[in-house]
Amino acid sequence: MTSIAVPYEEILQRRILVIDDEEANLLLLETLLKREGYSHIHCLSDPSQAIEKLVEVDPHIILLDLMMPDIDGYQLLDSFRRQSRPDEFRPVLVLTADTTLQARRRALSLGAKDFVSKPFDVIEIALRISNLLETQILYERVQGQPSDASG
Amino acid sequence: MSKGPARKSGIGCYWADLSLPFKGLVLVALPLVILIGSLGSLYIASDAEARAEDDVRRAFAIQRDIYQVHALLAEAASGVRGYLLTDQNRFLEPFYKAERELPLTLARLDDAIEDEGVRLEFERFLEITERKQSGLDALIALARSEGERPARSDAVLSALIANKAVLDELRSQIEEIQRQEGILLDARRARVDTVRARFLALTAISAVVGLLGSLAAVFLFSTGVVRRIRMLQANAEKLQAGDPLNPFPDERDEIGRLAKKVDRASELLRARERDLREGEERFRLVVEGVRDYGIFALDPDGNVTSWNTGAERIKGWRAEEILGRFFGTFYPEETRDYLPREILERARRDGTTEDEGWRMRKDGTRFWANVVVTALRDETGRLRGFAKVTRDMTERKRAEEFLKLAREQAVAASVAKSEFLSRTSHELRTPMSAILGFAQVLELDREELSETHQTSVDQILKAGRHLLSLINDLLDISSIEAGGAELKEEALSINDVLAEAYDLSGPILRTANLDYDLSLLPEDALIMGDRRRIIQVILNLVSNAAKYNREGTSVRITAERVENAVRVHVLDDGTGVKDADISRLFTPFDRLGRQKIKGVEGTGLGLALSKRLVESMGGEIGYTHRTDIPKGADFWFTLGLARAEAAPRKVPSAETSEEQP
Numbered sequence: 001m002t003s004i005a006v007p008y009e010e011i012l013q014r015r016i017l018v019i020d021d022e023e024a025n026l027l028l029l030e031t032l033l034k035r036e037g038y039s040h041i042h043c044l045s046d047p048s049q050a051i052e053k054l055v056e057v058d059p060h061i062i063l064l065d066l067m068m069p070d071i072d073g074y075q076l077l078d079s080f081r082r083q084s085r086p087d088e089f090r091p092v093l094v095l096t097a098d099t100t101l102q103a104r105r106r107a108l109s110l111g112a113k114d115f116v117s118k119p120f121d122v123i124e125i126a127l128r129i130s131n132l133l134e135t136q137i138l139y140e141r142v143q144g145q146p147s148d149a150s151g
Numbered sequence: 152m153s154k155g156p157a158r159k160s161g162i163g164c165y166w167a168d169l170s171l172p173f174k175g176l177v178l179v180a181l182p183l184v185i186l187i188g189s190l191g192s193l194y195i196a197s198d199a200e201a202r203a204e205d206d207v208r209r210a211f212a213i214q215r216d217i218y219q220v221h222a223l224l225a226e227a228a229s230g231v232r233g234y235l236l237t238d239q240n241r242f243l244e245p246f247y248k249a250e251r252e253l254p255l256t257l258a259r260l261d262d263a264i265e266d267e268g269v270r271l272e273f274e275r276f277l278e279i280t281e282r283k284q285s286g287l288d289a290l291i292a293l294a295r296s297e298g299e300r301p302a303r304s305d306a307v308l309s310a311l312i313a314n315k316a317v318l319d320e321l322r323s324q325i326e327e328i329q330r331q332e333g334i335l336l337d338a339r340r341a342r343v344d345t346v347r348a349r350f351l352a353l354t355a356i357s358a359v360v361g362l363l364g365s366l367a368a369v370f371l372f373s374t375g376v377v378r379r380i381r382m383l384q385a386n387a388e389k390l391q392a393g394d395p396l397n398p399f400p401d402e403r404d405e406i407g408r409l410a411k412k413v414d415r416a417s418e419l420l421r422a423r424e425r426d427l428r429e430g431e432e433r434f435r436l437v438v439e440g441v442r443d444y445g446i447f448a449l450d451p452d453g454n455v456t457s458w459n460t461g462a463e464r465i466k467g468w469r470a471e472e473i474l475g476r477f478f479g480t481f482y483p484e485e486t487r488d489y490l491p492r493e494i495l496e497r498a499r500r501d502g503t504t505e506d507e508g509w510r511m512r513k514d515g516t517r518f519w520a521n522v523v524v525t526a527l528r529d530e531t532g533r534l535r536g537f538a539k540v541t542r543d544m545t546e547r548k549r550a551e552e553f554l555k556l557a558r559e560q561a562v563a564a565s566v567a568k569s570e571f572l573s574r575t576s577h578e579l580r581t582p583m584s585a586i587l588g589f590a591q592v593l594e595l596d597r598e599e600l601s602e603t604h605q606t607s608v609d610q611i612l613k614a615g616r617h618l619l620s621l622i623n624d625l626l627d628i629s630s631i632e633a634g635g636a637e638l639k640e641e642a643l644s645i646n647d648v649l650a651e652a653y654d655l656s657g658p659i660l661r662t663a664n665l666d667y668d669l670s671l672l673p674e675d676a677l678i679m680g681d682r683r684r685i686i687q688v689i690l691n692l693v694s695n696a697a698k699y700n701r702e703g704t705s706v707r708i709t710a711e712r713v714e715n716a717v718r719v720h721v722l723d724d725g726t727g728v729k730d731a732d733i734s735r736l737f738t739p740f741d742r743l744g745r746q747k748i749k750g751v752e753g754t755g756l757g758l759a760l761s762k763r764l765v766e767s768m769g770g771e772i773g774y775t776h777r778t779d780i781p782k783g784a785d786f787w788f789t790l791g792l793a794r795a796e797a798a799p800r801k802v803p804s805a806e807t808s809e810e811q812p
Contacts, residue, residue, distance in 0.1 A: 028584070097580035097584065
């Protein structure tokens with residue numbers, strides 16, 4: 001692992017999009033991520049604007065709540081998957097208060113890369129996010145097409 | 152059955168008992184024998200007649216020959232006399248002729264004469280004939296010795312006279328013979344007449360006897376064969392019609408035996424018919440008596456031909472009202488046009504068919520019917536009609552519909568409840584997420600906080616985690632009660648499960664500073680249950696022991712085989728539970744006043760949840776005081792054994808437990 005280790009600074013440069021209808025949760029994640037050192041954190045509390053925001057921000061990772069009014073997270077997961085290019089690796093981390101097995105299975109089968117029940121352990125969340133981003137960077141290196149990290 | 156009329160006795164009986172070939176022989180032979188007899192007698196008669204006529208003819212021949220002898224002699228005598236007178240030799244010609252022919256004629260006569268009397272006369276006639284012949288010979292010789300002289304001596308004259316006398320004697324002898332022959336001839340003629348008359352009579356008698364014989368043969372044939380065959384035929388016709396047979400004489404020829412067989416066949420047939428009728432009658436009574444099933448028959452066109460009580464009860468039609476009517480009457484208007492024909496067609500094609508649907512009663516009300524139609528075919532495969540069994544399923548249909556509705560409602564209720572639980576879970580967890588999350592963020596930078604703030608953050612985290620576990624347990628109980636608990640029951644090795652639970656619960660015991668130990672079953676057993684839930688129960692019990700066993704020093708997990716189950720014990724050596732409290736142990740939120748014990752955390756739901764989990768897996772949970780040591784608690788629960796044939800399966804532990812902070 002050490003030989004291909006990714007500098008933590010590179011991870012912290014990645015763009016993160018957080019979608020949750022609960023302002024408190026958005027704030028919590030934003031606070032946590034800022035504290036970790038991430039500099040590009042975008043929060044969205046209105047899921048109907050998710051696609052626009054996605055195009056606008058072009059995030060490296062999406063943190064998504066599943067239970068939201070109007071559009072639920074499953075629909076968004078599906079749209080993200082259909083929007084993505086075949087060679088693209090843009091992980092979605094699902095955060096939900098729905099602890100049932102079905103929810104977990106459904107989310108993962110729709111392309112979510114990870115699944116965490118609320119309430120979550122903040123340290124665990126931070127680790128999972130950085131792990132996913134590290135994997136993404138390694139993937140890009142293998143693909144030989146480093147994306148523009150400056151935003 | 153019939154012993155027959157009284158048997159004829161004697162010849163009649165003998166005749167009747169004769170076998171048919173013998174009867175035929177008699178019938179043919181009788182006229183034939185009579186005919187041959189008549190022919191024989193005719194032959195004898197004609198033979199006798201011929202012989203009589205022959206006799207007559209012989210008598211005539213004798214007469215003729217005798218006259219010829221007389222003529223020859225008379226001519227010879229005349230010739231001799233002429234010679235004597237003339238000395239001319241030509242007068243001797245008749246003499247020589249007589250000399251030549253007489254022996255032949257006499258020999259013939261000798262042969263022909265048979266009658267003794269006549270023969271006597273004939274012998275005298277022969278003697279006279281010889282005397283005449285020798286007289287003539289002597290005369291000729293005398294004349295030749297005298298030489299040629301015109302006058303003859305007296306010797307010649309006397310010889311002539313003597314000869315004449317002999318001839319006269321011959322004549323009288325001839326007359327005598329003729330007389331006697333005449334008598335004979337008359338007798339013979341009379342005999343011929345007699346024979347002829349007898350022959351005529353015999354012929355007449357033969358004719359009559361022959362006629363009578365033929366009549367007798369016809370009579371015998373008629374009585375012995377024809378009449379009885381007619382009777383047999385009549386009986387055969389009765390047999391065919393199923394009537395009782397006429398009594399038949401008990402005779403031993405082929406016809407008699409055949410008649411007996413026909414009689415026996417009729418008896419068997421009637422016995423069979425009687426059985427059949429009784430069987431049919433019983434069957435009819437059974438069918439008619441059936442009240443819960445409408446059983447009726449249709450002809451090949453679908454018209455009703457029989458009707459039972461059940462059909463009357465179900466459909467409201469009485470037999471006399473419905474017999475002969477098309478069964479489409481039972482169908483409601485919307486299906487009447489096609490369904491009856493379709494059902495018959497299906498039955499015709501497949502042998503039997505079943506249908507369920509609305510049918511109509513006589514009064515127009517509807518009932519839900521289950522109908523089975525079976526095609527009835529005879530042994531040649533020709534369609535004879537249909538049997539139809541109808542059941543009124545209206546009640547069942549209603550019950551089914553009610554059940555369906557109830558089920559739908561229950562499902563809807565269950566869905567609603569699940570939905571509610573899911574929403575509640577979400578609604579409770581979301582703010583908890585913020586509370587605990589922010590508290591955790593604060594805690595991450597606790598060195599920047601004042602001591603008071605640090606304590607505050609600790610309190611928020613402590614209370615928040617307690618509230619979260621409370622929410623989790625509550626939702627767990629609710630989901631079990633809603634029937635929505637996702638139990639994944641499978642055959643499990645109890646020792647594996649106990650070992651896993653032991654490993655997982657180790658840290659709890661260590662923080663409580665208690666000895667912890669596990670005794671596995673000496674012989675592993677397969678139990679049925681949800682691995683995760685069983686472990687959850689054990690963890691609950693162990694953490695209870697850890698919390699409340701303040702006075703004791705150890706906690707132990709053991710298991711034992713009981714009947715068809717395994718009983719798992721979580722034992723401690725603390726104060727145990729007071730008798731008065733035992734009944735409240737498994738009640739939600741009842742912490743037996745222990746919430747006051749300093750530092751003991753608990754939702755008050757652990758045992759209640761454990762009870763529901765164990766019960767949902769078909770087991771029992773309970774508490775008893777320990778008896779092996781003076782004090783201590785024994786919390787136990789049972790798990791049913793997997794059936795022996797169920798193979799042990801290693802459970803992939805992909806299904807992880809809910810993540811909780």
